Amino acid sequence: GAVVSQHPSWVICKSGTSVKIECRSLDFQATTMFWYRQFPKQSLMLMATSNEGSKATYEQGVEKDKFLINHASLTLSTLTVTSAHPEDSSFYICSARSSGGHQPQHFGDGTRLSIL
């Protein structure tokens, strides 16, 4: 159980393109979803937290207008990287957790984004 699906797994696109990444919880209701970014040989850096039906909470230094997050249902959150540039190239990972006390976050397999 606790499967999180992230799509696409790999994106290569031109500078200036907007890219949408989907994160779905397949077998549980995710009241909260998280978006992380991982640079090579570094840890996961939390970008934003989103609760279903409300606006995302962004970490300091993360541009809200650059990284648009929508959590429209209990099983789907999307991250849109708007007008992507080469410095946005990274590994983006989503996670989801259900409500109720201490619950682990369950992660998708990540999206490798390469901006040319």
Next chain:
Amino acid sequence: DQQVKQNSPSLSVQEGRISILNCDYTNSMFDYFLWYKKYPAEGPTFLISISSIKDKNEDGRFTVFLNKSAKHLSLHIVPSQPGDSAVYFCAASLYNNNDMRFGAGTRLTVKP
């Protein structure tokens, strides 16, 4: 501000022996701790967790120990298997688990 630290970037052990992965944290408000395992090009997989009211939690070959006074936790894997070779992240969160912080990871290699 690195609130969760894994000071050993890598660890190599022989198959069948014990693997001990260590993690330190600075925020005494953390009350829930987790270990994740990550293979290349995949997301982290949840392994085991422990809340601050406990000092030990065991699940099969995996045991997590928590020393709150030292702000230290460790993951023991015994016996280690080649399939355990991966990067292991420890994580710590506050009471509502909406603010989870990760260590930098330790790459474990289990040699046959």
